[in-house]
Amino acid sequence: MKRWESVTIIGVGLIGASIGLALRERRLAKNVVGVGRRASSLRKAKACGAVTATTTNLERGVSDAELIVVCTPVELIVQRAVEAAALAGPGTLITDAGSTKAEIVRTLDRSLQGNQDVDFVGSHPMAGSEKTGPTHARADLFEGRVSVVTPTTRTSNSARDAIEEFWRSLGANVVRLSPRQHDRTVAMISHLPHVISSAVAASTPDADLPLASTGWLDTTRIAAGDPELWRQILSDNRADVLKSLGKFEKVLASFRRALERDDQRKLIQLLEAGKQRREALGN
Amino acid sequence: MKRWESVTIIGVGLIGASIGLALRERRLAKNVVGVGRRASSLRKAKACGAVTATTTNLERGVSDAELIVVCTPVELIVQRAVEAAALAGPGTLITDAGSTKAEIVRTLDRSLQGNQDVDFVGSHPMAGSEKTGPTHARADLFEGRVSVVTPTTRTSNSARDAIEEFWRSLGANVVRLSPRQHDRTVAMISHLPHVISSAVAASTPDADLPLASTGWLDTTRIAAGDPELWRQILSDNRADVLKSLGKFEKVLASFRRALERDDQRKLIQLLEAGKQRREALGN
Numbered sequence: 313m314k315r316w317e318s319v320t321i322i323g324v325g326l327i328g329a330s331i332g333l334a335l336r337e338r339r340l341a342k343n344v345v346g347v348g349r350r351a352s353s354l355r356k357a358k359a360c361g362a363v364t365a366t367t368t369n370l371e372r373g374v375s376d377a378e379l380i381v382v383c384t385p386v387e388l389i390v391q392r393a394v395e396a397a398a399l400a401g402p403g404t405l406i407t408d409a410g411s412t413k414a415e416i417v418r419t420l421d422r423s424l425q426g427n428q429d430v431d432f433v434g435s436h437p438m439a440g441s442e443k444t445g446p447t448h449a450r451a452d453l454f455e456g457r458v459s460v461v462t463p464t465t466r467t468s469n470s471a472r473d474a475i476e477e478f479w480r481s482l483g484a485n486v487v488r489l490s491p492r493q494h495d496r497t498v499a500m501i502s503h504l505p506h507v508i509s510s511a512v513a514a515s516t517p518d519a520d521l522p523l524a525s526t527g528w529l530d531t532t533r534i535a536a537g538d539p540e541l542w543r544q545i546l547s548d549n550r551a552d553v554l555k556s557l558g559k560f561e562k563v564l565a566s567f568r569r570a571l572e573r574d575d576q577r578k579l580i581q582l583l584e585a586g587k588q589r590r591e592a593l594g595n
Numbered sequence: 596m597k598r599w600e601s602v603t604i605i606g607v608g609l610i611g612a613s614i615g616l617a618l619r620e621r622r623l624a625k626n627v628v629g630v631g632r633r634a635s636s637l638r639k640a641k642a643c644g645a646v647t648a649t650t651t652n653l654e655r656g657v658s659d660a661e662l663i664v665v666c667t668p669v670e671l672i673v674q675r676a677v678e679a680a681a682l683a684g685p686g687t688l689i690t691d692a693g694s695t696k697a698e699i700v701r702t703l704d705r706s707l708q709g710n711q712d713v714d715f716v717g718s719h720p721m722a723g724s725e726k727t728g729p730t731h732a733r734a735d736l737f738e739g740r741v742s743v744v745t746p747t748t749r750t751s752n753s754a755r756d757a758i759e760e761f762w763r764s765l766g767a768n769v770v771r772l773s774p775r776q777h778d779r780t781v782a783m784i785s786h787l788p789h790v791i792s793s794a795v796a797a798s799t800p801d802a803d804l805p806l807a808s809t810g811w812l813d814t815t816r817i818a819a820g821d822p823e824l825w826r827q828i829l830s831d832n833r834a835d836v837l838k839s840l841g842k843f844e845k846v847l848a849s850f851r852r853a854l855e856r857d858d859q860r861k862l863i864q865l866l867e868a869g870k871q872r873r874e875a876l877g878n
Contacts, residue, residue: 438808458806487805501803505795505814507850510869512791515839515846520784522770523741524876525721526817531788533813535873539866546862550854556798557851563798567790568840571833579829583822586793590818593807 313481314474318343320377322370322392324357326441327409328383329449332362334482337451347373357446371399379478381435382408386544390419393432402429407475409437411498412548413462413491421466431471434462434491437484438502442536455483460498462491499552504560506542507553510535596764597757601626603660605653605675607640609724610692611666612732615645617765620734630656640729657683662761664718665691669827673702676715685712690758692720694781695831696745696774704749714754717745717774720767721785725819738766743781745774782835787843789825790836793818 319335321328324346335341346363347370348354354366367373374380374396382393389410397406406424410416417434424432437459441448459479463472476486489497513535516528546553563582570578602618604611607629618624629646630653631637637649650656657663657679665676672693680689693699700717707715722740724731742762746755759769772780796818799811829836846865853861 438806441809457808460806497803497806500799501806501811502808505810508791508795508847509810509814510866511843511846511850512788513869513872514865515843516783516872518872518875520780521872521875523721523743523780523784525740525785526724527788527792528784529876529878530813530816531792532869532873533878534810535866535869537866537870539863539870542866543859543862546854547857547859550857554851554854557847557854559798559800560794561847563794564791564840564844567794568837571829571837571840574830574833576826576830579826580822582797583793583818583820583825586796586815586818587820587822589796589799589801589804590815592801592804593812595812595816 313340314477315339316341316378318345318376318378320345320347320374320380321363322347322373322380322382322396323384324348324353324362324446325383326444326446326448327437327439328381329357329360329362329446330439330451330453331381331383331409331482332357333360333449333451334454336361336364338481340481343376345373345377353446360446360449362446362449370395374400374404376401377404380404380406382406385541386410386412386416386548389416390423393420394423397424397427397430397432400430404430405471405474406430406432407435407478409435411436411502411545413460413494415548417462417464417491421464425466431468433467433471433475435475435479436460436462436494436498437479442534444538444541452483454479457484458487459484460487460489460494462489462494464491495549496552499549500556500559503546503549503553504556506534506537507546507557508560509533596623597760598622599624599661601628601659602662602664603628603630603657604646605630605656605663605665605679606667607631607636607645607729608666609727609729609731610720610722611664612640612643612645612729613722613734613736614664614666614692614765615640616643616732616734617737619644619647621764623764626659628656628660636729643729643732645729645732653678654682657687659684660687663687663689665689668824669693669695669699669831672699673706676703677706680707680710680713680715683713687713688754688757689713689715690718690761692718694719694785694828696743696777698831700745700747700774704747708749714751716750716754716758718758718762719743719745719777719781720762725817727821727824735766737762740767741770742767743770743772743777745772745777747774778832779835782832783839783842786829786832786836787839789817789820790829790840791843792816
């Protein structure tokens with residue numbers, strides 16, 4: 313397993329701090345530098361052992377980095393990656409942890425084209441929680457979870473392999489997809505469930521909450537996620553989210569018709585289809 | 596706490612067997628008789644210690660009972676309760692554990708009207724799991740969970756109090772509601788989430804499943820529930836489920852419009868509403 317001399321993490325929220333913790337606990341990096349804009353987050357990340365040094369100065373933060381991981385909210389990734397690339401030394405590898413990929417990778421491929429010294433490969437570690445911030449970071453956050461890596465025709469094989477190896481070294485299962493394929497898939501499997509979960513929670517009258525049991529609690533758990541982070545994700549990927557929403561609405565309309573007509577056969581058929589798909593995975 | 600000489604449980608699935616286990620572990624009943632139609636389920640319930648005796652003969656099963664708890668699927672509750680009432684001794688108390696109440700309680704109030712010796716009070720312990728059968732029974736299934744009790748104008752206060760005390764003795768928090776109010780509330784907080792969860796699972800293409808993460812898994816967990824049990828519940832309560840579905844569809848339509856127009860302010864507003872409602876409860 314590669315041991316890095318110095319890794320820089322830009323944005324020390326839940327994901328960034330968990331990467332730092334995992335690198336430190338697995339002894340995969342000697343120095344982990346946390347770069348952020350708020351001193352309070354940086355202090356927390358340092359206190360929990362996620363980083364060995366912190367700075368609000370991007371230039372100082374990336375000067376010695378072999379690897380830079382941009383873990384900011386989706387809307388800031390391109391800007392921070394471009395700035396970091398301009399300040400980084402030759403041979404630096406850059407990746408990100410954004411929940412959407414097509415727009416980010418397209419823009420960065422174009423922006424970094426002139427920069428021969430820096431390699432960018434898009435990533436999306438599919439781990440997380442409705443909790444945010446470095447205090448909820450966990451060294452095992454990526455273990456057994458999927459990290460998607462999205463190389464393009466402009467990505468060098470060596471950079472791609474290094475980034476895939478990086479996620480594997482944190483315990484993740486790497487899945488390689490094109491940025492478009494990634495966005496289409498996560499629209500269905502991640503962004504749509506967020507919309508649905510939020511809509512179930514929002515449509516429940518307060519008066520009904522005292523009877524909430526595991527069903528409501530499980531179905532609405534991700535609705536507690538950070539609205540600002542999710543606004544960015546849904547807005548960035550809205551075309552694909554709308555397509556996934558269309559598929560869901562079709563099934564829901566079948567449920568509605570079956571209930572209106574008290575069509576027992578159709579109800580069973582729909583419930584069976586949901587059960588089968590759910591049980592294709594475990595808990 | 597009242598100690599029962601003999602409690603009879605009709606239907607030893609997850610709920611019935613868990614009631615038996617809880618009665619036994621808390622030393623609340625000397626004899627717990629399991630009545631069922633399948634010898635295999637009865638054997639399993641006995642093997643896990645949920646009941647002290649078993650029989651497929653209803654008459655023998657209820658002859659000594661002070662309390663009878665009907666834990667069959669919703670569609671069988673009325674029939675089994677009427678049969679049990681006809682065979683039970685004077686002073687026997689009967690309750691059920693059905694997920695719907697209006698129709699069951701109305702029919703039983705009418706059917707048992709002539710029977711001066713038997714008291715019926717409807718109940719719905721809001722505990723459960725996507726898992727079914729006596730082998731998943733747990734003595735602590737009702738601890739800290741809500742059990743709804745639905746007395747009517749025909750219910751004697753002493754019967755109502757005894758049944759409320761019964762659920763409290765198993766660790767449950769008792770909520771008293773009219774059968775109609777119960778059905779309206781669970782349509783929103785339990786039956787609608789089941790439909791939604793099932794529709795999310797059913798609309799997800801198999802090809803997308805490898806990227807499923809906690810969000811999809813949480814949101815679809817209850818879709819693994821028994822389709823036959825849920826068909827009965829949804830069909831029985833379909834008028835109220837359709838009203839709840841209407842409320843959900845309205846919020847979902849707002850999400851759709853906000854995505855179509857890329858209306859950032861509206862998106863944040865919807866996500867905030869979902870988060871607030873969700874966080875009114877804990878994990």
